[in-house]
Amino acid sequence: MRPSFFHHLHPPAIPAAQARWRHTLGAGGTAVFLMLLLGVTGILEMFYYVPNPEEAALSVQTLTYHVPFGGFIRNLHYWSAQLLLIVSAVHLLRVIFTAAYKYPRRFNYLLGLGLFVLAVMLDFTGYILRWDQGICWPLTTGTNLIKTIPLIGGFLFRLAVGGGDACQTALTRFYTWHIFALTLPVVVLGVWHAFRVRRDGGIATPPARLFLDRTRIPRDELVRREAAAMFIVGILLILLSVFFPAPIAPAMIDKPSLNAETRAPWFFLWVQQMLKWGDPFIFGVLIPLGILTLLALIPYIFPQPADSDIGRWFPKSNRLAQVVVTVIAIFVIILTLINT
Amino acid sequence: MTNLSRRDFLKLARDGFLWLSGALALGGLLRFLDYEPNPAPKTEFDLGPADQYPLGSRTLLTDPPAVLLHTESGFSALSLVCTHLGCTVEQNADGFICPCHGSRFDADGNVTHRPADKPLHSLRVEITPQNTLRLRLD
Numbered sequence: 001m002r003p004s005f006f007h008h009l010h011p012p013a014i015p016a017a018q019a020r021w022r023h024t025l026g027a028g029g030t031a032v033f034l035m036l037l038l039g040v041t042g043i044l045e046m047f048y049y050v051p052n053p054e055e056a057a058l059s060v061q062t063l064t065y066h067v068p069f070g071g072f073i074r075n076l077h078y079w080s081a082q083l084l085l086i087v088s089a090v091h092l093l094r095v096i097f098t099a100a101y102k103y104p105r106r107f108n109y110l111l112g113l114g115l116f117v118l119a120v121m122l123d124f125t126g127y128i129l130r131w132d133q134g135i136c137w138p139l140t141t142g143t144n145l146i147k148t149i150p151l152i153g154g155f156l157f158r159l160a161v162g163g164g165d166a167c168q169t170a171l172t173r174f175y176t177w178h179i180f181a182l183t184l185p186v187v188v189l190g191v192w193h194a195f196r197v198r199r200d201g202g203i204a205t206p207p208a209r210l211f212l213d214r215t216r217i218p219r220d221e222l223v224r225r226e227a228a229a230m231f232i233v234g235i236l237l238i239l240l241s242v243f244f245p246a247p248i249a250p251a252m253i254d255k256p257s258l259n260a261e262t263r264a265p266w267f268f269l270w271v272q273q274m275l276k277w278g279d280p281f282i283f284g285v286l287i288p289l290g291i292l293t294l295l296a297l298i299p300y301i302f303p304q305p306a307d308s309d310i311g312r313w314f315p316k317s318n319r320l321a322q323v324v325v326t327v328i329a330i331f332v333i334i335l336t337l338i339n340t
Numbered sequence: 341m342t343n344l345s346r347r348d349f350l351k352l353a354r355d356g357f358l359w360l361s362g363a364l365a366l367g368g369l370l371r372f373l374d375y376e377p378n379p380a381p382k383t384e385f386d387l388g389p390a391d392q393y394p395l396g397s398r399t400l401l402t403d404p405p406a407v408l409l410h411t412e413s414g415f416s417a418l419s420l421v422c423t424h425l426g427c428t429v430e431q432n433a434d435g436f437i438c439p440c441h442g443s444r445f446d447a448d449g450n451v452t453h454r455p456a457d458k459p460l461h462s463l464r465v466e467i468t469p470q471n472t473l474r475l476r477l478d
């Protein structure tokens with residue numbers, strides 16, 4: 001049989017250490033599974049979703065309350081998207097805490113970071129597609145934030161929204177961004193990311209000469225573990241979807257009423273909290289972008305972890321990166337909690 | 341001048357051509373996306389007959405979000421669009437408060453609490469010859 005991309009990612013045997021739960025946490029693989037699920041449920045939603053300001057919210061209601069299993073599909077899409085953010089963040093932390101980002105994997109680290117940013121943008125654009133009263137203020141403040149960027153702010157705003165008053169006009173563009181213009185880059189980066197994992201020698205472990213554990217597991221065993229992870233995540237998603245439906249507020253007619261939701265979606269609560277402190281450009285744009293840049297630079301300017309430490313949890317030689325990332329994570333979590 | 345072999349020249353020409361076409365295409369794409377298909381938001385609003393708003397009245401408008409005041413010195417209006425990032429502010433006992441990031445303004449629209457750093461905009465109100473009111477955002 002000719003080897004396929006599947007075989008590229010599942011060689012006949014791999015070192016057992018690369019497939020241990022306690023090493024990978026299964027996070028990267030789970031993210032792939034969630035993205036596939038998002039693709040399938042998203043396409044199903046498109047059969048009913050009407051991307052038109054007058055009808056969008058009503059079509060989501062039709063989907064949710066009338067279409068057989070429509071609510072379930074929508075909830076699966078919603079919960080997969082929320083889990084995806086958590087799982088990707090866990091994956092990112094794991095890669096840093098096990099010093100796996102070191103050369104030759106640092107380019108793939110950047111691809112992964114790009115995927116994470118795209119996932120956040122997809123989650124935000126998808127949330128806007130509800131087009132109910134709850135999305136107007138987060139949409140307005142979020143897109144006005146773009147305008148505060150010096151020189152190119154106005155241009156980026158038009159790029160994202162298409163101009164005008166976001167709560168009346170942004171839907172066409174956000175729909176296109178969501179189902180195509182962000183999804184396509186996710187597919188490209190995602191395939192590339194997976195390809196590079198194998199290309200860079202599989203999941204990071206200490207170099208062979210320093211490594212005593214020579215056991216290997218066959219392809220079947222790897223596939224079995226992946227199936228087990230998918231099964232567990234699948235059950236979790238089904239439970240969440242059945243017991244905690246995705247929110248939907250009344251349709252947005254012109255501007256929302258005064259009691260409309262003013263809180264950002266949960267993954268931007270920390271930014272919303274910072275916006276209370278002062279200049280929107282500094283707190284809403286510079287600091288988040290600064291954090292992202294800092295993360296991107298870790299494999300390039302931080303002290304290099306020792307070869308023997310690669311693939312071990314919390315090794316001494318990348319302590320600085322661990323501390324910086326932990327501080328960032330705690331900062332984001334605390335701000336989120338303050339604003340809840 | 342350095343000696344450029346025929347092969348190097350062709351390679352350079354090819355690369356230059358490819359980069360140039362790429363740059364032109366990107367420029368075209370950016371201009372393509374830069375168009376605003378939507379009509380500019382309205383800037384003029386008719387508020388109906390002026391005598392609907394008696395002297396001393398203070399009327400909350402929703403489109404556009406504003407308060408219309410009728411005082412001894414005539415009609416005036418204060419926009420309720422928060423100068424921070426654009427949510428609509430709500431009235432409270434001492435002025436206005438924004439639900440999005442907590443900016444506060446006094447009854448005249450001056451900032452009393454950050455993050456907003458500019459007062460609420462005052463809007464122009466005109467009386468038309470037919471004695472109706474017209475609000476301008478400008």
Ligand code: HEM
Nearest residue numbers: 038039042043045046049078081122123126127129130179
């Ligand atoms: C990584 C990928 C994706 C993420 C993170 C994501 C996220 C989301 C989120 C959070 C929502 C809002 C759900 C709600 O609040 O109701 C949404 C809605 C939607 N998504 Fe996605 N999505 C992804 C991929 C896709 C794809 C590939 C498609 C189509 C091909 C798609 C089509 C839709 C449609 C039509 C809606 C509107 C229906 C609704 O609001 O429930 N999505 N998405």
Ligand code: FES
Nearest residue numbers: 422424425438441
């Ligand atoms: S939009 Fe009013 S405080 Fe931010």
